[in-house]
Amino acid sequence: MQCSPPGTYAGPLACLMQTIRAEGPRALYKGATPPLIGWTISDSMLMGSLHQYRLIIARAETGDWSGWRDDGKGKSKEGESKSLQLSLPGHFLAGLLAGQTVCFVACPTEHLKARLQMQTTGPKLYTGPIDCARQVVAAKGWLGLYHGFTGTLLFRSWMGVMFLSYEVILRGFSKYAPDMQQGTANFLAGGLASNFFWTGAFAFDSVKNRYMTDSLTKPRYTTWRSCARAIYAEGGPKAFYRGFVPGILRAFPTNASALFVWEGVMRLMGAEKIVEKND
Template sequence: MSASRQHSAASVERTPSVHDRLREFAAGVASGVSKLVIGHPFDTLKVRLQTEGGAGRFKGLADCLVSTIRKEGVFALYKGATPPLIGWMFMDSIMLGSLSNYRLLLQKGDKTRPLSIKQHAIAGCGAGWTVSLVATPVEHIKARLQVQYGDAATRVYTGPIDCARKLIRNNGVLGLWKGLGLTMAFRSFFGAFWGSYELYSIELRRMGYEKNTVSFIAGGLAANTYWTLAFPVDVVKNRWMTQPDVKPPRYPNVMACIRDVYRGLRGFYRGFLPAFLRSFPTNACAVTVFEACMRYL
């Protein structure tokens, strides 16, 4: 075989096939489902603590958990689960699929070319911005459903479809994308996630851990890193998204929302404990599932 034909064959092998794309999508779906099952109860507690404002509805994480279960039942922890059940499957497939594409772009089409930690971070940031277009309406509806208290008679929304319908009726279709800029700012920290994931993976491989263990531990540690850095933006995002859907709005602009959240540094980390507790097992399992699917499918 001539050198040109060898180069052509190598290029074909390095270019993602249709099977690669389908595999990325399936792995993303599996990752999203595992993340929802494990992490949604923690997410509900996080959002409730983040959005309670200064009223002091809950004394802390334990009080929020006990009060929610006692007054609304254990399944209240899965309030708002339907949007992410559907959305996270696509969100993870889009995020992880775009991550692969951004990595390939930085590799100049050669999948065998190693990337630096900085390049992994750039790819992660790009993937975060890309998935924000899908994530914003999903997270908007999810958050509004999560902060509904009391029985069915007092709730503003009967479910995700009713919530979407009312948001569109009151604000137009673009009302579903309220908080897009904040979502993009929040998800830009996926650069920190995937950059630190690569760093942790290198160190764990150097220590002799096998592949699945590296994926699990590095995924959990990267998630801890991500939430520690990104959490203040998440607090502002959820407070902005869940403000009453009335006119004039509670917050005329994002800066007004930031000023309301601010109670010293502590105000920007309201609800951090459930997010931090959730982040390791949820993302460790999600990354492990994704990478296992990518290897075995």
């Protein structure tokens, strides 16, 4: 819906039904291979770098460079309790930097995914992700895989908003619902934070995807700015939010589950680390 000409689909349901009627249910999974591999790496980079940025910023804020955790529950080598509570601006900065860090893997992944998804009716341009990558490289060189990198950078920078809102919501739960289970709080906060993220970031995602799927041989857009201007000309600000409903419906369960699992694993690993240090 983001990349098709205006009027192609009356809405999300029409897009779903037209896709199934024209190409069958398997078409709903076009472009699944690049994210299956790429997002495994990029999400690991996102959460791993987020944790490290949180540590660095918390240590810089407190002036305590010996703590190894960022939630105030860690212990130094001497066994003394270290309070490394990260400020809200620190959470925003850590999320922003983590989002930008992951762009180096996310950009080519999303580029290939978007091109494969936009193969609708008629002859297929690409037989698969490898063929798609080969054609992109043949037309634009290896850097062609990073076509749309600036848009990806702007889009992923909204991770600062996501992880800031995630922390704000968690603190709200801690204050107003102190009996809530930690896993439940992580799940709900992750889902709600993703809604804040996508509400602001979706317009940038639209520009990024439209720019990425531009023709290799006869491109319409010279820069991501020209792409943004073209989208605006199609219908003003609303044009940037075509496809928003399925995007926001997907956001809550996927991000809520991801942060629930990540936080749970981090707590488990943290508990094991404390036992290991005490031993």
